[in-house]
Amino acid sequence: MTRMLSRSVKLVLALSLMAALFAGAVSVQAARERAYPVPVVDEESLTLTSGPMVRRLSLGYSGLMADLYWIRAIQYYGSTKRKLEAELPAMRPPASLVADPTGHYPLLYPLLDLTTTLDPRFHVAFRFGSIFLAEPYPTGPERPDLAIALLEKGLRERPDRWEYMEDIGFVYYWYRQDFPAAAAWFEKAGHVAGAPWWLKSLAATTLAQGGDRRSSRQMWTAIRESAEIDWLRKDADRRLQQLGALDEIDELQQRVDAFAARTGQKAPTWAVLARAGVVPGSVTDPAGTPYELTSDGRVRLSQRSRLWPPIEEPRRVRPPS
Secondary structure: OHHHHHHHHHHHHHHHHHHHHHHHHHHHHHHHHHHOOOOOOOOOOOOOOOHHHHHHHOOOOHHHHHHHHHHHHHHHHHHHHHHHHHHOOOOOOOHHHOOOHHHHOOOHHHHHHHHHHHOOOOHHHHHHHHHHHHOOOOOOOOOHHHHHHHHHHHHHHOOOOHHHHHHHHHHHHHOOOOHHHHHHHHHHHHOOOOOOOHHHHHHHHHHHHOOOHHHHHHHHHHHHHHOOOHHHHHHHHHHHHHHHHHHHHHHHHHHHHHHHHHHOOOOOOHHHHHHOOOOOOOOEOOOOOEOEEOOOOOEEOOOOOOOOOOOOOOOOOOOOO
């Protein structure tokens, strides 16, 4: 009992000494900063850009350093995305305004590269990071090439990660519209031990029907089923709802056009169409927001919907004849 009390007293004394030293260090640092102000650090720069160098300087704490760089990458991506979305109109800007999309996220790939060099098995950083890089401007830098490079870097460390192969196929499919390359990666992923059976089916569908809505739906369903992160699963659900909205818009547009052709009324309202029995009383998208009917009779997704902006469907590019 006496020994236990002695240990407790020593522990209290040690903690008290640590608290005193910490308080003293804070006071000294505050006095130093008053005498010699710390210069403002530009957030748009990285002091260290060499992954191997940062790994050597981490002194055995590379995992912790990877976490810190990953947090900074997420913060950087999110703050840049919010800033651009606030500055730009709700509609995606024309290509003429995106002459140099890489200039808006200059630190994103370096931060992800540092993160994954410090921890080459940082699974989430590879998968999330590739999505951040591939996303179209202004929600991302529109760099599918860097997204693929990041995932291939992960594969060099973990050649058994079929998820990285699936993600590379996804980037080729959705952001490059290169359906043969996407199908090849899905097929390759399907042959990895432990990979789900539907990857080979997805490869066949992509090769035969890549670019149509049915294959897009199958791809997003596959992404949702393989998602290990709740955010990615929810994003896939949202994309599937957007594809469902496109189906509904197509059907509604056919009804509106048929009514206009039959009655000569070029710009009917939803109320007029409902009274005529052309549409039900409530015409809402899969998220529950009413569709808009423009003055020229076009059905479109409302900007108030959480499914806005509408999904941009890949289109199969026909080879030159």
